[in-house]
Amino acid sequence: VTRETAKTTARELPKSAVALTHPDRIYWPDEGVTKEGLANYYAEVWRFMAPYVVNRPLALLRLPDGINGRQRFFQKHAWKGMNPHIGEIIDPKDKRGEKLLRITDFDGVVALVQSAVLEIHPWGATTDNWEKPDMITMDLDPGEDVAWENVIAAAYGLKERLEAEGLAAFVKTSGGKGLHVVTPLTPKASWVGVKAFAKWLADSMSSDHPDLYLATATKAKRRGRIFIDYLRNGRGNTAVAPYSTRARPGAAVSMPLEWNELTADIGPAYFTVDNTPTRLNALPRDPWDGFFAAAKPLETKKR
Ligand code: ATP
Ligand code: MN
Numbered sequence: 001v002t003r004e005t006a007k008t009t010a011r012e013l014p015k016s017a018v019a020l021t022h023p024d025r026i027y028w029p030d031e032g033v034t035k036e037g038l039a040n041y042y043a044e045v046w047r048f049m050a051p052y053v054v055n056r057p058l059a060l061l062r063l064p065d066g067i068n069g070r071q072r073f074f075q076k077h078a079w080k081g082m083n084p085h086i087g088e089i090i091d092p093k094d095k096r097g098e099k100l101l102r103i104t105d106f107d108g109v110v111a112l113v114q115s116a117v118l119e120i121h122p123w124g125a126t127t128d129n130w131e132k133p134d135m136i137t138m139d140l141d142p143g144e145d146v147a148w149e150n151v152i153a154a155a156y157g158l159k160e161r162l163e164a165e166g167l168a169a170f171v172k173t174s175g176g177k178g179l180h181v182v183t184p185l186t187p188k189a190s191w192v193g194v195k196a197f198a199k200w201l202a203d204s205m206s207s208d209h210p211d212l213y214l215a216t217a218t219k220a221k222r223r224g225r226i227f228i229d230y231l232r233n234g235r236g237n238t239a240v241a242p243y244s245t246r247a248r249p250g251a252a253v254s255m256p257l258e259w260n261e262l263t264a265d266i267g268p269a270y271f272t273v274d275n276t277p278t279r280l281n282a283l284p285r286d287p288w289d290g291f292f293a294a295a296k297p298l299e300t301k302k303r
């Protein structure tokens, strides 16, 4: 390779002026992932991740001493000394006028890293259109003793039902125990309409296969079955962002997949801070290529 071609093929990673203090601070001890390592991870995934986290209200899981530390804050509002690259925005429906959190660019995500945010949980709507969700997230939560193959089958069950309604379906690992099936929407239906549709989907799954699925959150009933968690879809509810890390052992991330990548060879926490850059650089395209272009309005009708 000549120097010329090397220059043109090397991918430009985004750079940030946000200062990282204590870049060697360890966030995931077993994997040796540091603050600087996490910032480098987000630089690698940013070109794919940005549309799912920019200009959306965010809930943040902050662990200042890393995943084994005692401090763990689930934060929807600003904290004392918050980095100025994390923005605040008034929720137009909040009567007390309490501001929510938002980032608008790569500096924002680096500010989250600097602040020990180890999980990023956005709303399924943007701050351009607070009352009209632009996605549905169906969260598959397997109880104990559920085989991975059955979780995959459940994702396909949702895909089929969504496609029968004229909607698209994309899948990601949660980075934890399950899968998320995500549908892009043209912002049109309200939160109430979208949540009712998500509940209808979950109910339809569980009434067709009561031995496999349930649509109620009761933990005790979950053993051997998959809870089709539709509750990510109300106003103010969140789901972990595509490419967000998880504050759990293993430094896994929530990874968007093409459907043909959803096989027995991978598990819900297969993709990590460590193996993701190699994966993405080897891909022919964004695994969720065309996500927003595939958006359709959710028609409210009796189902
Ligand atoms: P898994 O595959 O393990 O189920 P998950 O991301 O689907 O991973 P959880 O981490 O259990 O599920 O979180 C469920 C949802 O609840 C998340 O999508 C998140 O937005 C929200 N959540 C997480 N932690 C809190 C918290 N401390 N307070 C309120 N909501 C939370
Ligand atoms: Mn889940």
Ligand code: MN
Pocket (backbone or CB within 6 Å): 139, 141, 229
């Ligand atoms: Mn859940």
